[in-house]
Amino acid sequence: MADKKRVLLMLKRKTRLELLLWFRLSRFYNQSIRKSNHHLKEWDLTTAQFDVLAQVGSHQPITQKDLANKLFVTKGNVTQLIRKMEKLELVERRQEWKVKYLTLTNKGEKLFQNIVPKQENYQASQFHALNKQEQKQLLELLRKLQKGQEE
Amino acid sequence: MADKKRVLLMLKRKTRLELLLWFRLSRFYNQSIRKSNHHLKEWDLTTAQFDVLAQVGSHQPITQKDLANKLFVTKGNVTQLIRKMEKLELVERRQEWKVKYLTLTNKGEKLFQNIVPKQENYQASQFHALNKQEQKQLLELLRKLQKGQEE
DNA sequence: CATCATCAGTTTATAACTAAACTGATGATG
DNA sequence: CATCATCAGTTTAGTTATAAACTGATGATG
Numbered sequence: 001m002a003d004k005k006r007v008l009l010m011l012k013r014k015t016r017l018e019l020l021l022w023f024r025l026s027r028f029y030n031q032s033i034r035k036s037n038h039h040l041k042e043w044d045l046t047t048a049q050f051d052v053l054a055q056v057g058s059h060q061p062i063t064q065k066d067l068a069n070k071l072f073v074t075k076g077n078v079t080q081l082i083r084k085m086e087k088l089e090l091v092e093r094r095q096e097w098k099v100k101y102l103t104l105t106n107k108g109e110k111l112f113q114n115i116v117p118k119q120e121n122y123q124a125s126q127f128h129a130l131n132k133q134e135q136k137q138l139l140e141l142l143r144k145l146q147k148g149q150e151e
Numbered sequence: 152m153a154d155k156k157r158v159l160l161m162l163k164r165k166t167r168l169e170l171l172l173w174f175r176l177s178r179f180y181n182q183s184i185r186k187s188n189h190h191l192k193e194w195d196l197t198t199a200q201f202d203v204l205a206q207v208g209s210h211q212p213i214t215q216k217d218l219a220n221k222l223f224v225t226k227g228n229v230t231q232l233i234r235k236m237e238k239l240e241l242v243e244r245r246q247e248w249k250v251k252y253l254t255l256t257n258k259g260e261k262l263f264q265n266i267v268p269k270q271e272n273y274q275a276s277q278f279h280a281l282n283k284q285e286q287k288q289l290l291e292l293l294r295k296l297q298k299g300q301e302e
Numbered sequence: 303c304a305t306c307a308t309c310a311g312t313t314t315a316t317a318a319c320t321a322a323a324c325t326g327a328t329g330a331t332g
Numbered sequence: 333c334a335t336c337a338t339c340a341g342t343t344t345a346g347t348t349a350t351a352a353a354c355t356g357a358t359g360a361t362g
Contacts, residue, residue: 007172017286018275020181025295029180030223031300034320038339065310072181077313077349084345093288098357099310124169129299130292135168138292142175149279164324188350199318216340228319230342235317250340306360313354324343330336 003038011077032126040121043115049088050082053104055111061101183277189272194266200239201270203232204255207242208263213251 035097036047055070056062062070068078082102086089090108094101102113127135187198196204207213207220213221217228233253236242241259245252255263278286 001210014321015269016275017283017290018278019271021278021286021290021293022274023292024297025176025180027223027294028293029176031297035300036322037168046159046347073348074180074350075311076313076351080348119168123173124167126223127169127172127296129295132168134292134295135172137288138166139172139175140275141281141289142172142179144174144280144285145278149179149186149277185350197317214340224318225320226341227321227343231318303362307362308358308360310357311355314352318347318349320345320347322344322355327340328338328341330338331333332335 003150006065032123036119036122040115044117046080049085049090050115051087051110053090054119055108056102057104057116060103061094063099063101065099066104067102097118098141183274186275187270191266191270194262195273196262196266199232200236200241201266203236204241204259204263205267205270208255208260208267214243214250214252216250218253278284 019104032049035095036050040047040050051071052067055067059070064078064082065075067082068075071078082091085108086093089105090106090111092103094103094106127138129137160174184198187201191201202222203218206218210217210221215229215233216226219226222229233242233244236259237244240256241262243254243256243259245254278289281289
């Protein structure tokens with residue numbers, strides 16, 4: 001396996017557990033995203049668009065700024081994403097007192113009801129290689145990592 | 152904390168450990184990348200360019216296809232990245248028997264020697280919130296996840 | 303009440319990435 | 333030896349993302 005060879009090489013050069021971690025984590029994440037995109041193609045959505053649909057659907061009405069925070073992206077990116085979603089008639093924008101509130105259209109709502117549970121199942125399935133005990137462990141570790149990151 | 156509120160909301164809607172995991176993991180990853188980019192700005196490099204430098208530097212000569220595999224990206228992406236790196240005079244391309252071998256230029260080699268250890272320290276520091284024991288645990292969990300992904 | 307900081311959202315320029323179609327060389331096979 | 337599949341790399345069109353500058357409304361304060 002090419003993978004094994006690469007890992008050995010890295011170990012040889014410098015035995016750093018953390019770099020292996022970085023390597024594994026980005027690999028897992030990127031693969032998951034790619035597979036997720038592939039999966040969502042059935043509904044002509046991308047992962048980013050799905051994320052918008054899911055967040056707006058479960059927090060509407062929501063401002064663009066709040067959405068940006070929830071998705072961990074910039075406001076500029078939200079502007080672009082929403083423009084797209086408006087064209088697809090999945091999301092509506094309503095100016096109100098200096099702030100713009102986002103809600104789903106009927107079409108968006110229907111898609112939300114239909115697709116979100118399925119995609120969440122799919123996302124969840126990425127972790128089925130671990131049992132509940134291990135999942136909890138992983139969650140705990142990720143929490144610690146995040147806390148370390150905030151400093 | 153807005154974060155806490157969001158987590159509670161997700162829990163309310165559906166208590167799914169896996170979705171929390173997904174959420175935490177992507178957050179950690181995206182933040183790390185962003186911070187890494189910021190960090191590398193000092194040398195006018197992006198994270199993607201650093202990855203190329205690091206991989207070519209430690210496996211030269213290497214073909215574009217192999218590089219794509221190591222970086223988990225498409226061949227098309229590598230074509231673009233290398234074009235950029237060639238312009239920056241960090242990487243050289245040498246056609247040889249149908250395959251193109253990549254090596255670092257002198258300039259690239261110098262940068263490699265200088266920057267790679269620093270950036271690796273930086274990447275490693277992302278995991279310093281965990282002790283060695285926990286790091287090993289995390290690595291083990293990620294290995295299992297990856298194995299699950301391959302099926 | 304004039305002005306000034308702040309803040310939500312937009313714009314712009316640029317990077318990174320994919321999927322899918324394409325190019326052109328290699329070399330196997332009928 | 334002609335042709336055909338394969339394979340490395342390129343191209344193209346489109347999406348996602350950022351950082352940084354900008355716009356225009358709000359509202360505080362002197």
